[in-house]
Amino acid sequence: MDDPREDAPTDPYRTRGAFALSAFRRERASGGRFAWAALLATCVAVCVAPMGCGSSEEHAVAPERTQGSLPARTVRALQACAEEGTGRLRRQAYEIGFKVELTDDRVQAVAPKGPRLDDAGLERCMMNALRTMADAGFSTDRTELVSYGGHLPARGVLANVTVLPEIVKLAEVVVAGPGGVTIVVVVVVVVIAAVVLSEDKPQEEVVEAIKRWPRKVLEKCQPRFDECLGNQYQPDWNQEMFGEKKDCRSCFDECKKDKGQWPNYKCPPPGWKPN
Amino acid sequence: MAKLQMSAAGLETELNPMQEGDDMPSVDEPHPLCWFCRKKPATELYIQPKSTKRVCATCLDRLQVQDAYEHAWLHFLVLEDEERYEEVLAGIGAFLEANRHRDHDQWLARSITRDRSSVLFEAGRYAEADEACDAWGRFPFDNVTDRWFHGSAKAQIVQALGRPQEALAIFEEAFSHQDPRYASAIPYYLHWLVDFSDAVGQPVDEKWRRVAEAGAEDFAVEMPVRDSLGESMLALAEMTREMPSKRQREWEATHGGGTGEDKP
Known part of the structure; x- marks a missing residue:
């Protein structure tokens, strides 16, 4: 990209x-x-x-x-x-x-x-x-x-x-x-x-x-933002806490402020299966 | 496939004519409650590339506005990248004005106030960013993580304004609001305690150990033992970042691991 x-x-x-x-x-x-x-x-x-x-x-x-x-x-x-x-x-x-x-x-x-x-x-x-x-x-x-x-x-x-x-x-x-x-x-x-x-x-x-914002932070966050926009529904296990739909813009902002760490807890990537 | 676009005239959202597929639910089918709010009758269809949901009219507005706003940011990010901050601020302001009548739950107003603060911060206009951040804080928080996020953003601004002690106090106050249901998010925010404490040359206050331990418990791990509480917190954050939370483990244990996300 x-x-x-x-x-x-x-x-x-x-x-x-x-x-x-x-x-x-x-x-x-x-x-x-x-x-x-x-x-x-x-x-x-x-x-x-x-x-x-x-x-x-x-x-x-x-x-x-x-x-x-x-x-x-x-x-x-x-x-x-x-x-x-x-x-x-x-x-x-x-x-x-x-x-x-x-x-x-x-x-x-x-x-x-x-x-x-x-x-x-x-x-x-x-x-x-x-x-x-x-x-x-x-x-x-x-x-x-x-x-x-x-x-x-x-x-x-x-x-x-x-x-x-x-x-x-x-x-x-x-x-x-x-x-x-x-x-x-x-x-x-x-x-x-x-x-x-x-x-x-x-x-x-x-x-x-x-x-x-350091460029490296944006380079980490923007692909995740794009990914989030393409998969906006929360997985079932997260809906009770964060609703039906991810707030991708908020997650992107949090990612930027958090030095490039995407907030998986509220915008889990599609198919996210943690270890 | 439905596609949301901003109209050229007024940044309003519009829904392209739908192309109904065989599996598309009809509004005539009985469906008592809106998929999104689960309160009102579902009278409309919210059509997305991978699925269609039955929603109430109010929630349809909300969902369409969110989609349009988030996709508009793909354009605003380019402007922001080119340091054209005034254009970004004008753009999001115009978006709010064009869609205010559809912003029934204030999601858009709150999001734009937050983003305005973020853009101003990036532009180095800290006093204005601080004001916008305060305005963001006057909207109700959905949950404690929203409060923590706001607290961390406000503390960053205050630190940039040269008041690191106040920054630490602001974040500590926000983080003092705890809700056991959101314990899995604790590790994501621990580094702010470390960062803001470091900025004033202090170790992380021991009063936060219990909170960190609650985060560790949610991931079913022990607090890592390090030379300081701050280092333990950072190690915990790193350790748990790719681990399933208690909520996810329990859900998968009872439901067999299906995610439910963007199912057609």
Whole structure:
């Protein structure tokens, strides 16, 4: 599912993620050297110069590391998606990109970038596979990440914490399904680390920090809201307490305020069978 | 399939002409009580993609208004995402005005007041969000979980206004309203006690241990033992999130596990 926030002009991740992926695509198209030279030059021009002249940080680009690969378990999951879903594709070869946001070694969001598959189910399957990549063993080198802090532009100062983004491009993965349909999967990971800078907690900045619902919260809540709208009747066991019909909008609001936790107690998902 | 739409002219809800299927109940069939309120005679059909229910005219209004409002939010969410808060506020206000005459039980007015508070909070307009939240609180609560939800929202606003001690007190007051029938919802709200207590540098007051234990009992588990009550509460919330409540276990034991949701 495409996230409309991707087009928000104030979203610094979009600028960085899109740039990284487009640079990567240019590299693929031209053999690589020119694109990487351009990327390096742009990083120097955009990251360093503005910090000296006080320009907006919105246009800064974080250095991109080209290292790492998807865990084997995630690759197998992607392959399983291909084996199950490529029969629904119309072409023989695809290249698809995903942006994965990672915080504290946890995947917070997965979004498609660039060309899409023409089967939403297969794309969702792949996004679900990527959502588990941290549990499957993917991790970033936190020490190295923090050491970049002096050179990275801050996304924004949140009270006594500065959020540092870093883009890590992973080795591409090629998966194939029945009939020889191949999909090149390109994954760019945006790593966000919080580094404590001082003990001061200016109230205004705390307020500013909580002013926006984090995108990851919306990404968790909105699919559940959609699901709720498609299945609005309470299961029998919940009707005495919460009536015949779920109040999906209220549950969505509660999910947002509860940092992305859907209130199963009053809007149980369809067919919810807890353990 | 019936489809609810907002009319282009006035955001009112309208029902497309129904396409009757073989299994569709007729209003002429004897059905004494409305499916929704179970009080008035069912004289109308509430048609949904997966099922059709016999309801009274008042409840038909209520259900159609809810459907239209919730689906309208799919549009408002896009605006909200683009930080077009004024348009969202204007949109929900217009929706209320266009449908007020159908809002017999004040569900819409209450929902819009709540959502207005939420939008204002997201826009960073905390003083206005606080006023809207107070207005929301003046509507009657359906049950204690509504009161807890309102309390947590109000406390978040007050905390954003720089009054964390008051925020804790507000949530504690709301959460002090307990109803054993809703014990399964307790674990969902425990983290607010932890969060608001943390914000003022205090451990969670021991007076809440019994409430947390009541939540654990509903899920037939012991309170997890941790270094602090707050940590135990968070562990309990995590542990029970995917577990069946007492109510669900009992219902399934006596009814064989059918869910009843959206049955055709």
